[in-house]
Amino acid sequence: MEQPSLLPLLDERLPLTEEKVAEAARLAGVPLAQAWGVVAYYPRYRGLPQGRLLVDDPVARARGFSRLREEAEGTYPPLGLEALSPVYLRFTEKGRFLEWEGRWVPFREFRLPFALGRGHGLLPPEPAPTLAQYLALGGLGGLRAWKGGLLDPGKVLKAVEEAGLLGRGGAAFPTHVKMRAVAQGQAPKYLVVNADESEPGNFKDRFLLEHHPFLVLEGALLAALAVGASRVYLYVREEFEAAILGLERAIRELEEAGFLFVPTEVFRSGGLYICGEETALLESMEGKRAEPRLKPPFPVERGLWGRPTLVQNVETLANLPLLLREGPEAWRRKEPKLFSISGDVARPGLYELPLGTPLGEALRRAGGEPEALQAVLLGGAAGVFTRDWDLPLAYGGRLPLGAGAIVAFGKDVDLWEVLEGLAHFFQEESCGKCFPCPLGTAVQVGMVRRRERDPSLLQDLAATLRGSLCGLGQSAFWAYRSLLEVEGAA
Incomplete structure (x- = not known):
């Protein structure tokens, strides 16, 4: 740094x-x-827990969590493994391993199975971990155009604005607004790729990093060039060891090929859910506790080390090379979005679908029959339960789309068990900086454990959590409230 x-x-x-x-x-x-x-x-x-650990994610909660927990010595937060859940880990003095196909695979070697990816464009037809493979897929067109003088900051910013690209990390903020704000700032400026994917149910960013690193890097470099950033940092969840090693190799290959136009490096995240909040992320990069900052000022004004900083999600940046290659109008007509679909479907995996696809159709693509389901969790822990199969999966709709996680639950699943896992997750991951969040999340765990359905108590809980400093606390009660709504509509 x-x-x-x-x-x-x-x-x-x-x-x-x-x-x-x-x-x-x-x-x-x-x-x-x-x-x-x-x-x-x-x-x-x-100090991390040791021994055999069960990954505590929404799918494991729906598979008989108490029984699964008896076979482990502890639990571990979600790791983007929901398509494979339930999953056991083993932490020893020799390292961290994942139980897979009858053997213990080191974290540094494990990647999500490539067969989980279903789509084209954002998802490659075959893994592309090397520059030669990426070039064979038609990659590097944007950086070649920049090198040849066919692209400049103005053209990139205009294309992003005309396409209407929204952030894919969950907030859906217009990408061009953030980019233009940083472009107008004084140097030095930075670009930070937010790859701290910790939302239960999401594994899209992990898949891209593990199987399509050059697409992510090309998008990051194009964005950095467009805003005048002097350095690119990839803030990657530290458990994604194979992805980190692959990115570091890809960076070296780009540099050797003469296409690393902006110095780029990987930064291992702090390893907490709150690190995905962009200001908490910056705090951790500066060597502090990952606690959200008061806003304003926003990172585009005063970000990393007090300098203008563009913080963007992995999937958002991965769209840039495609958008520039196809043109804003052609890209916007299909507006691709990645959806992590898991749970009670025949083919759990990562699906590339146009925004606006009905929820029921997305489930059927994954081999799920809506009529056979009790509900889905849409958007992860900071999401909602729903049975609205006609719901268009788009931003700005009636329900929050989040980063695109969809976890399906069959008729026999105890949704209160799933909700208890989410409540426990929020309590454990609260940074404790502001009073409403640690208080509210602790109270919520107790309410969920006794299966409290009193609407006035839930209203009081919601009022408390809304006073939180960041989205972790402000959204912590959404799943609870929505479960009561689903029960009421049953």
């Missing part, structure tokens, strides 16, 4: 001792108290 950051310095010194923490603090130029605060905050520094 252009400025020493505490987290990488601590990572280089694992396992930590008092002397190593003091050395990292000195090199990062931060007070020793701040360094110890960081060590106590992030799981990998304070």
Whole structure:
């Protein structure tokens, strides 16, 4: 990094001792108290659970969670493995492993099966982990055009605006607005790729990073060139070790081929759900606890190290090379979106569908029959339960689309068990900075465990959580409220 950051310095010194923490603090130029605060905050520094662990995701909750839990020594937060759930991990002194096809696969070697991807454009017809494979798929057209003088910042910004590309991380904010704001800022400026995919039910970004790294990198570089960023950081969930290694190899290949026009590096995330919130992400990159900042100012004005910063989701940036190749009008006619579909469907996986596709059709693509389902969880933990099979999967609709997670539940699933997992997830992942969130999420766990259906109590809970500083707390009650609505409509 252009400025020493505490987290990488601590990572280089694992396992930590008092002397190593003091050395990292000195090199990062931060007070020793701040360094110890960081060590106590992030799981990998304070000590990860050991032994056989069950990944606690919505699908596992629907598969007889109590029975599955008996076969493990602990649990671990969702890892984008819902299409394969239930999944067990093993954490030992020798490393972290995933139980897969009768063997323990190191995290650094495990990738989501390529067969889970169903689509074209954003999803490649075959894995493209090398530059030669990406070129064979017609890749690098945007960077070639830039190198040849056929593209410039104005053309890129205009194309993004005409296409109406919305952020794919969940907020659906107009991409061109953020890009233009950073482009108008004073140098130095940065671009940060938000690849801290931690939302239960989502695995689209993980799949792209593992199987289509050059598409993501080309999109990031094009965006960086368009806004005048001096450096690109890929903030990747630290458990995605195979993706991180693949990205680092891809960066080296682009540099050797003469197409790494902006210095680019991978930053291992803090390993918490809150790190996906863009300002908390920036705090962790600066070597602090991942806690949301007050806004304004927004990152486009004062982001990383106080400089204008464009923070964009993986899928958002992966759309740029396609958008520029096809043209804004052609791209907008189909407006592709990735949907992570899992649970009680015959073919769980990642589906590339046009925005506006009805929920029922998306489920049928995955081999799910809506009539045989009790409900789906749309949007992940910060989402809702619904039975509206005609609902268009689009932004700005009646229900939040989020990042595109769809978890289907059959008639026999105990949805309160699923909801309890979500409530526990929110309680565990609250950063504790603002009072409403840790209080509200703790109260919510108790209410869900006793299956409280009193609407006045839920109204009080919602009023408390709405006072939270960021979206984690503000959306924590959505699934609860929606489950009562689904029960009432049954």
